[in-house]
Amino acid sequence: MEYKPYYYQDFAEKFILDNPEAGLLLDMGMGKTVTSLSAADKLLNDYFAVSKVLVIAPLKPAKETWPPEVKKWDHLKHLKLSLILGSKAERIAACEQEADIYIVNRENVVWLVDYFKSKWPFDMVIIDELSSFKSSKAQRFRALKKVRKYIKRIVGLTGTPSPNGLLDLWPEMYLLDEGKALGKTLTGYRDTYFVPDKRNATTIFSWKPKDGAEELIYEKIGKLCISMNAADYLQLPDRLFLRREFELTPEAMKLYKTLERDTLLPFADGDIDAPTAAVLTNKLLQAAGGAAYDENGNVKVLHDCKLEALDQLIEEANGQPVLVFYAFRHERDRIMERYPEAVDIKDDGAVVRWNAGKIPIMLAHPASAGHGLNLQAGGHIAIWYGLPTSLELYQQANKRLHRPGQKKTVLIHHILMRGTYDYRVLDDILAPKEVRQNACLEALKARIKEVSK
Secondary structure, three states: OOOOOOHHHHHHHHHHHHOOEEEEEEOOOOOHHHHHHHHHHHHHHOOOOOOOEEEEEOHHHHHHOHHHHHHHOHHHOOOOEEEEOOOHHHHHHHHHOOOOEEEEEHHHHHHHHHHHHHHOOOOEEEEEOHHHHOOOOOHHHHHHHHHHHHOOEEEEEOOOOOOOOHHHHHHHHHHHHOOOOOOOOHHHHHHHHEEEOOEOOOOEOOEEEOOOHHHHHHHHHOOOEEEEOHHHHOOOOOEEEEEEEEOOOHHHHHHHHHHHHHOEEOOOOOOEEOOOHHHHHHHHHHHHHOEEEOOOOOEEEOOOHHHHHHHHHHHHOOOOOEEEEOOOHHHHHHHHHHOOOOEEOOOOOHHHHHHOOOOOEEEEOOOOOOOOOOOOOOOOEEEEOOOOOOHHHHHHHHOOOOOOOOOOOEEEEEEEEOOOHHHHHHHHHHHHHHHHHHHHHHHHHHHHHHHHO
């Protein structure tokens, strides 16, 4: 297929070519894969600036998004790929193969760094979903940090750079510029721009930006990153977020309130207990969904109220395909028991069959459908059966259907059981995080206007 880039793709490609350290904060569905591959191709074969390119991606995109993009576009078909996936023997063979672009899933980054050590051969690295490196304590971050000095060019791609707040930015920006913008250490970054927020006498639980720090951080990373929102450049159909509120039965609400008050639901063969606040949050979300794990790891069914709510929404779809997001494995299992025709997105060939219109109900955990998957051909209705507390997973999952090529208004239903923790997650956790992240992206969008002028 002939590649005819949009204006913003030309701009983003030039940004990569002009900047050895480039952060592309592109909204989902804006073609960041083909854009970065086109830039890598020119750096390999026109400018001779790099010799081997490594793409680090989540597992599904590593297998199902990046390789097809190379085969799809005429100007990229000459590129030789090697997929560093699978067993240890398969990964070693892929490392030794001569290729232009090597693709590894992020779970194998630690192994890859240990395999090559100081003989690191990749002088250009593209990190798909840079936000997955937001923890400075994670092994994948520490591993990549070790070999950062051998990398001449690096590109970070994400649509969610700070899903949990501005502290997330330091590890991501460090991998891009080795600390030039935000400092060499997380402690230094934190002490410069933040003050303690929630704390007790000796422990600090959270940090908040100092007065004026937010704007200063955006200014510091402004030359390192550009941000683009799909709505500013593409004609996409509307997307409606729908709150669908339902009641628990009196019996189910009594069980829920007992668990909330006592942090315990006793059963003869194993109690549902919540010894900490974090565990209680998970148990309350499970209880709102109709079941919860007991102390032995077994599932205790509490009610069918949310399943009955799902019945209503599927009936309203009137035969149209629906994508259902679940939060816990027992939710998936109960839905599949109720709907034998439902298919898990992790099943072989599920994505292809969904996009071909052959799956009426597809189930997905947001972590399995959160990055790089194009599902817009298969339907336009999504239902959140169980909500995540991660803004990144929530936003990424919502973009699976709302992408270029979608012809219909995308309907995103949230099943909310009144009086439960469902509301807290949506209104008090996800909504404030989204406001902070949007402020970051808006600040960096101004850079494009300045450069364009």
